[in-house]
Amino acid sequence: MTVLTAILVGLIFACSAYMMLGRELKGVCMGVFLLGHGANLAILASSRSPVGLIPPVLDGSALSRYVDPLPQALILTAIVIGFAVQAFLLTLLVLTWRRQETLELSELAEEQSH
């Protein structure tokens, strides 16, 4: 499962990097959001393969049977903060469009230089 997840992480990072290098803000933002998933999965992968293990809810099993709870706690925080960032970024996007009437990076740069 770990190798599989690592491949997925690589794919997500590659695609989001490609989008972030684009020339339009909407796509860039989408790339950032996608990147969040990739980062979360990368942290999750560090809890090693979950095959044959049980969730970290104590029920009397031996310690070695639980998956590592720490990455999960980290990701839980990351998901929520990621959402806050998402909302804020979208607001900035809307504001940029309202004020500049363009989301093209090249045009925005021109307007800034004026």
Added chain:
Amino acid sequence: MAPVWLLTTAIFAPLVCGLVSLIVPRRIIGLRVAIALAGPMVAIWLIGSHIATHGTGSIPPAVEWMPTVKLELALNPDKLGLFFALLVACIGLLIVLYARAYFGPDRDSLYRFYPTLLLFMTAMLGVALSDNFMLMLLFWEMTSISSFLLIGWERDDPAAVKKAMQAFVTTAMGGLAMMGGLILLGAHTGQWTYSGLLEQGVHGDGLTTTAFVLIFIGAMAKSAQFPLHFWLPGAMAAPTPVSAYLHSATMVKAGVYLTGRLWPILAAAVPLWPKLIIPIGAITMVYGAYIALRKEDLKQIFAYTTVSQLGLLICMYGLSAYNFVAHHATGSGAEHIGAHGEHGAEGLAAALGQPNLIWDVTQILNHAFYKAPLFILAGAIGHVASRQLPELRGFFWRDRTSRIMTTVLLAAAFALAAFPGTLSFTAKEFFFYQIYHGYEATHSAWFWPLFAAGIATGMFNVAIFTRLFTTLTARPEIHTHVHEAAHGHGNGNGHAHTGHAHAHDGHSHETGLWPAFLWIPGAVIVAFQFICGLVPGAYELLFGWLEPSKYYFEHFPMIPSFSTPPVYMSLACVVLGMGLGLSPVLRKIYADPFDHLYPGFYTGVTKKLGPWAFGLVQRGHAGFYVGAVTLGIFALFAWAVSFHPELIRWPTGAVLEPVGDLLPGYLIVTIVAVATVLMPIVKDRAARVLVLGTAGFSVTAVYYLYQAPDLALTQISIEIVSLILFLLVLSLLPDRKVGKPIYVPIRLLIAAAIGIASFWLTLTSSVGHQPTMPYTTREGVNLANLGEYFLRNSYHSQDTLEVEPEQVYGGVVDRGVAHRTGYGTPGSSHEDAPETRGDPSVTLHKGGGGANVVNVILVDFRGFDTMGEITVLGLAAMGVWTLLRRHPRKGNHQASQPNKSVERNDPSEDPEDDRELVTEGSPT
């Protein structure tokens, strides 16, 4: 009450009184003044009762506060500390009265002034009495903050605010250096209190010297030593009660006080001490006195003489150390001054019988006794007339009040010039004697400049007195008559002159008893100068018990005698100074070139360095950022590989499972992968959002596979909300097709590199490589597997609490925990449970108390992180709300809105969601 609590009450009494005064209605001025007076009075009374019961030597047992940061409530009421605290409280008492007279019946000013002043008083008492470094630092910074508030008293005056910032930035930067020094000293020696350090003694090694230099930088900034002195004259933008209190008598002495505190600890152990301190003090001393002579504003003159006097005090600590070491160059025990004495310098001096210790309380007291009155009278005269010396020509002859004020002012200036008959004379003699003594001991040529500096400083001070005297008492001329005619006599409306915006202390005047308090506090204080100077034994009786190390006194009577060389130095000062004061030279105003230091620094940082650094890293091109991040990651990885070459080998144990074994995994990963790849390809905005949603929902399933039910639940709720958010926002954004994509090959290349790198990092960090370092804590937990720690302590943890197994493991979950840990039923189950390897006796203590380990981590182990997370959410919500409110749609768009009439929602609603956006309606 325990001594430590008694003194803590004394420290905080002023602050409490200040806060209490806030609930008094503004118009009741009498009660307000009474409450403000109660602050210092209670402090004096409590400190006095402490002295009465415990004397001046005992160090009360400390109270633990925050041991992890070495903060504890440790107070050091020795002679120096008590003296300083009493000085602060007593002068504060008079300043409270003076402020009442100064501000007059201006109820708003008084309402604001007393709490701020009393906050400072608390901070200063804290600095004086703290024994613990960290505690002292807290109070130290509190004085900086209250000083900032008081200098920037005229909040509408940009110049005053600028000066306040200048003072704050300068002293706070010094404070930072000092913090570094104190932490270094504490970490290096293992002692975090002065008394502890004094007992233990220090070695003068490199780290101690570094710590000393850092601490001294803090003292320099606070006590306005050259070249950081510029903030003190700038601080004269404050109301005069503040100048008289903070910036002459108390706060600026904090650096001197700190030097005095460290003197018995470091002075002889650190060879750099005299070499660093003497020159800086001497330069400050001469420079301040010189500039003071060439100022015309009374407050500026006195500010620069304060700088000069602070330099003298600092210099004196250097000289004493020099003399001490010189005397012990052949003797023994010079290395550890503090190692011998129970009470610092005094005990040591008694033990060694050395006359080379200092007389610092006298010096500090002497300065307070003339400088505070000078400022008080400068404010008073500015109040009724002007603060510009040329405009005060013949002020003495104006009326009765002016005669009293001039007399008191000149009496204080008489002490400033250190004429015989004042305490100041004795203090200056001590100082000159120290120079002479040092010269006698070593005959070093370096003492010649020091002699010159001492005489020059005395000369300038005498010249200042001479000029004040001749100007103020000059017979009225035509000019003065005109002046008086224009402004009227007495204190009626004499301040109407507006030529100098900041030179006036113009406040509403009143009649009755209060105006007299413009000069009474000054007269009371300056009286001590003459009592101590003229009455033999008076000083010894009044203040001698506060002096920690009085070993020059045997050499010096209180009246001049021509048997000692320092007296000739004094004589030279007087003769030269009189001549200079009467002569026409050095009369032109001279601006201190260091006034430009801070503005230059400020402009340099904010206007040049800041934009330069910003332009360097913030290029405004996404490609630059992505490239920099990618390169950085690769560089870091290469660096790691140089330590762990196995990082570039395929990790053992990393195998791709056969599809049949992990069918759900393959399915879900395929779905996420397809959605991911589609993201850059799909161009339609709605389709794109749906694809992103697909990826998000499928990630939920990955979490499920990873046995993370909490993650899956959270992700699915967030995914639903964010999908709705997206769909709503999308309607507000254009669906313009992007122009032709440029640089596709390069983009693909970078993306592929990032993808491969992140794949490899994820793989190598997840499989195989265990950290080789033995990370263990006191409990023997292997931190390399932090998750295990949480699993073990989520419900309870092992400690020395003896309990019956049944008590702990009642209930369903508890039974499970008992099995899990092996506690209570040793050997009965699970040989792989690591705890059973250790001591089988049942030792438990409270853990998180929850079975869901992830939840326990979030709310218990890392509760503060979760609080931070909530804060981030709140900030984002506020940001969204504020931005959307402040930047509404452009006019032409709004005009075309069909539902423009929809009212904005109640602002109190949660703005995190998209309601704000919805109410704005759809774009055209």
